[in-house]
Amino acid sequence: MTTPIFFGSEVYRGSSYGRWHPLRIPRVPTVMDLARAMGWLPTAQYRTSPRAKPAALTLWHTPEYLDALSHAEAVQQVDEAIRDRHGLGTVSNPVFPEMYRRPATGAGASLLAGELLADGGVIYHPGGGTHHAFPDRANGFCYLNDPVLAILSLKRAGARRVAYIDIDAHHCDGVEHGFAGDPETLLISTHEERRWPFTGVLDEDGGGNCLNLPLPRGLNDSEMAEIRERLILPALAGFAPDAIVLQCGADAVEEDPLSRLALSNNAHFDILRGIMALGCPRLLVLGGGGYNPWSVGRLWTGIWATLNGHDIPDRLPPESEAALRALHWDGARAGRTPPAHWFTTIRDKPRPGPVRPEVAQRLAHLRERSAARGEMPEP
Template identity: 75%
Template sequence: MSLPLFLGSEIYRGSSYGDWHPLRVPRVSTVMDLARAMGWLPAAQYLTSPRAKPQALTIWHTPDYVAALERAEADQAVSEAVRARHGLGTVANPIYTEMFRRPATAAGASLLAGELLAQGGMIYHPGGGTHHGFPDRAGGFCYLNDPVLAILSLRRAGAARIAYVDIDAHHMDGVQHGLAGDPQSLLISVHEEKRWPFTGTLDDDGGGNCLNLPVPRGLNDTEMAAIRDRLILPALAAFAPDAIVLQCGADAVTEDPLSRLTLSNNAHWDVVRGLMALGCPRLLVLGGGGYNPWSVGRLWTGVWATLNGHEIPDRLPDTAEGVLRSLRWERPPQAGRIPPEHWFTTLRDARRPGQLRTEVADRLALLAQRPAARGIIPE
């Protein structure tokens, strides 16, 4: 199999949702810089993401919404009617300079990934993973839904059965909206319970093809390993997909400000490694949530190392350490914290094991009995 490809863009470097928005922090650019500093991103493995043309987005998004998003960027303003209908110009989905170009770049990479994977391979697209977008509306920092666009592109390029796995701290509401009940798709979401968008309950099977696992706060590495080994990997093996899409949101780690889960980045890398071991011919790994620049940059760079089989050193070289020391995260005074030294000098967190709580084990046992967990999706 050919080496994995990294889809990136310089648009992420200078683009920000606003001074105090959670997505003001550098993320994709940090991964690009760290991977290059480690010698892990040669030119032959890097492709610049294209920007999706408006017409290409309408394979799932409505033409009216795409046009409204373009106009909002051009005018840097929206009417009250547009705000109410399309969710643009809100606190979560603000007006900013690249509000069409940036998500259209993420969408373009996901559409391209489907085409590039026609003959198989692995692609990493950390700028993707915007799983809260709806056909006619922005939601949860997501103006477009590039995971759905990736799945549609994969299908158009010949992948019949597609599995989507989402380990972001927040439920994949937009992806489920787009693919619920699709007999050729298996959707698995592991997310924090009682957290926005408050969807994806344990009894929500999305018409038979969704395995939703809401987890309690404090989820630890031991519990995530059980979820991987008792639910995710067996369900994928039974479904036997032609392609797997992993949304690898980085907001379920202890350091993230927008969840109350306590994973280390090892848990995410172990999921990636487990999916690779299944031998599926096509694997696309997307980014997603993650709002601490150091934890996101370290986690997502480790994902790229895992895909390539690179050994993660105990201590970073000076060039990589310099990338992490150059990061800034301006926060309100009451949220201030001096970054610990290991945020600068390492990629790997200390593992965070713990007890496998009864409530997690019971939910896993319940989901394992669902037809979808045994590869059976109703027509």
């Protein structure tokens, strides 16, 4: 695979979790439209995400849960027993017309990505990153756990050591459930402290292979740069993976309504560039959280530009600006009067700041723990 591959699907354009759900907004279609308007998504690099069949999903999910999920889509309702057992039909994971087809499409792309990366390469799957689902239960807007399926697929296709980095604002509880204690899988999660699902505390190491870094509100670009240079990249270098999965949830940026972190999208781009410089032969980049349509679309399009080495202009051309002006955000105060740069730029202005003592201390704690195990150099 000589050039990065982009997985997308029209199922994301024609489906929604419901009128008032945070995932009512368009996300993947915005990335597709904006990347094409920029001339960054030629046909040769685009692949339509396949829909995974239930048999393929049993690589991690239980047959009973998959039956319940597909049946709920077919009849468009669940009874109390199914809701209690499988988490379907809740406020977070509602019944909607594509409730199996949409997540199965995301899972299908992640499963196929593992196979396509058998001989190396780069794949971008912004519809992936649904990191909260459990084998027998929907959870946190996630019906299927495509990052877990991607890691399992990579290993089945020959990858021996897989590193999973998650920079979403929320802890990757489902992925940790899947791989805690696995010495051949490294998990690194940066996430906002005291935010749902309230897991991933500093000393939660998953049996030795998990680096959880809960972060205070207002996390700035300078602090994330410290985390990148002192934790993420050294840990990856020490682990020496032959496959890397990056979940780049867009909810860690300042404009997101469901978190209180304050990053610019430059932090995500810089982490990705650092990972790419390591030269790992297999790289899969997933989407994840993100609930402001403009900040998600701009960030994830910038990720695609970074993967391809495209220069991001200071001002978008008219066709690209039109793709962003076509967005709307019903019921959201910020969507009533969006600032001009949400339409005219991809890259945010940097948001530097002081590295607060609590961030430095937690970072030092994780480095010391990893150094004691021989996983990275002494701090």
